[in-house]
Amino acid sequence: MATFAIHRTALLSYLSTHALETLPGSGYLKHATQEAFSADIYYARQPALLVSEPAKLLKSEILSQAINEHASAAEWLTDTASRLPLGDIISARASTAAASEDGLQASILLELVQTKPKKTTLSPGQSFAGTYLNLGS
Numbered sequence: 001m002a003t004f005a006i007h008r009t010a011l012l013s014y015l016s017t018h019a020l021e022t023l024p025g026s027g028y029l030k031h032a033t034q035e036a037f038s039a040d041i042y043y044a045r046q047p048a049l050l051v052s053e054p055a056k057l058l059k060s061e062i063l064s065q066a067i068n069e070h071a072s073a074a075e076w077l078t079d080t081a082s083r084l085p086l087g088d089i090i091s092a093r094a095s096t097a098a099a100s101e102d103g104l105q106a107s108i109l110l111e112l113v114q115t116k117p118k119k120t121t122l123s124p125g126q127s128f129a130g131t132y133l134n135l136g137s
Contacts, residue, residue, distance in 0.1 A: 004043070004044050004085055004086075005032075005034070005041045005042070005043055006041060006042050006043075006044070007034075007039055007040070007041055008020070008039070008040035008041065008042065011042060020042075023042075024042070027045055027046070028044070028045055028046050029042040029043065029044060029045060030042065030043045030045050051086055051089050051090050051093055052093070054084065054090050055090050055091075055093040055094040055097065056094075056097075057094075058077070058080065058090060058091060058094035059094040059095075059097050059098045059102075061076075061080075062076070062077055062094055062095065062098055062104070062108075063098050063102055063104065065077075066098075066104060066105065066108050070105070070107045070108040070111050071111050073108055073111075074108055074111035074112045074115055075115070077091050077094075077095070077112065078091070078112070078115055095109065095112070
């Protein structure tokens with residue numbers, strides 16, 4: 001499952017050192033070291049907490065997009081979701097909130113349901129980054 005990795009320095013701009021030290025013990029964050037840069041990072045162990053903030057941003061944008069054209073708003077949402085870690089969950093939360101709180105019209109949800117997956121091919125020489133658990137051990 002994809003999740004967000006957050007640099008310690010970024011977290012310290014929002015949290016005190018004491019608060020940051022207590023969150024892993026409470027189960028909210030997991031500390032790790034990014035070996036390539038020797039940087040301290042944290043993984044969110046409660047991704048639902050992290051999902052709520054980007055979902056708020058997506059919700060406001062999808063509402064403004066839906067005013068003009070439902071098909072393009074649905075396409076924008078699926079394209080945006082495909083580029084985000086946990087994008088499917090974030091977009092689902094945004095759509096649900098927009099529909100229940102702000103009256104997002106059902107026609108945009110119908111557009112989403114009718115959208116077919118896009119087929120993409122890999123380009124020669126294209127590179128990817130990822131983590132493979134227990135590789136080489």
